Amino acid sequence: MVSQTAAYLSQYFSIFLFIVLAIGFGVVTLLISNVVQPRLDTEEKLSPYECGSEPISDARNPFPVRYYIIAMLFVIFDVEMIFIYPWAIVFDKIGFWGLFEMIVFIGLFIFGYLYAWKKGALQWE
Amino acid sequence: MTLVLFFYFAAVIVATAILVVALHKPIYSALSLLVMFFHVAGLFVLLDAEFIAAVQIIVYAGAILVLYLFVLMLLNVRADEGYHQQFRIGLIVGLAVLVEAIFVLGQSGFADRDPAAVPPAAPVPGNTEGIGRALYTTYLFPFEVASLILLVAMIGAIILAKKGIFGKEERGR
Numbered sequence: 001m002v003s004q005t006a007a008y009l010s011q012y013f014s015i016f017l018f019i020v021l022a023i024g025f026g027v028v029t030l031l032i033s034n035v036v037q038p039r040l041d042t043e044e045k046l047s048p049y050e051c052g053s054e055p056i057s058d059a060r061n062p063f064p065v066r067y068y069i070i071a072m073l074f075v076i077f078d079v080e081m082i083f084i085y086p087w088a089i090v091f092d093k094i095g096f097w098g099l100f101e102m103i104v105f106i107g108l109f110i111f112g113y114l115y116a117w118k119k120g121a122l123q124w125e
Numbered sequence: 126m127t128l129v130l131f132f133y134f135a136a137v138i139v140a141t142a143i144l145v146v147a148l149h150k151p152i153y154s155a156l157s158l159l160v161m162f163f164h165v166a167g168l169f170v171l172l173d174a175e176f177i178a179a180v181q182i183i184v185y186a187g188a189i190l191v192l193y194l195f196v197l198m199l200l201n202v203r204a205d206e207g208y209h210q211q212f213r214i215g216l217i218v219g220l221a222v223l224v225e226a227i228f229v230l231g232q233s234g235f236a237d238r239d240p241a242a243v244p245p246a247a248p249v250p251g252n253t254e255g256i257g258r259a260l261y262t263t264y265l266f267p268f269e270v271a272s273l274i275l276l277v278a279m280i281g282a283i284i285l286a287k288k289g290i291f292g293k294e295e296r297g298r
Contacts, residue, residue, distance in 0.1 A: 063198040072282040078188040086257030
């Protein structure tokens, strides 16, 4: 049983390697640039700037509420995508009703999508 | 091996969950929440639930965290605005939850079902397929109800946020 678990977990070794490489790339890049960069810390250089000019206001401006709608719609369509994924794996085994169900499911979402569209939630004026 | 991994994931989950409420900058809280989501996905992998693990990363770490970050930027919370001053209420609620947890764990013989002691079910190829079969045959009705709930969430979000937009535009004029 232990060897079976180990075999199961060893399937995830490549994912583990991927995560380690992704983190390592960021850390190593920052470390190398920190080591090899020339340090000329003049007062001008250390002062805050944006696009080469003096900052004109606080950086922490509130975002427009439209970003919230877009993020919310993204979450909902993301969940829809999650539901389609197991369906796509078994759809040839669950017959016509599976197809019908998914048509109802996507139909409801298309209704919501049209609603969002008509209400101008996707518009960015 | 599984036990070591379990304790690693559990320890990181507890630590980052505490950081979420203890850190003073809301963005840092959101980022430690991201680390927590990833480690919860790791726990699901240990439980042979790889589909749920993928959902955990795609939906929680991907979509919901983006939503949280947008809300943080929307609300314009400053680091120095002490937003965790509900220590006393938190203490009371935390104690209540702790008592409940002890009660539940003591009652139902939960300790006998130590997840590390129970041999995990033989890893079947494709538990996504199992979920698909169960969801689209046995649990057909809950599935359609879920889609309705999502529709309600979509419409509700649009109506609530649209009110904010119109209100702002009227004030701007």
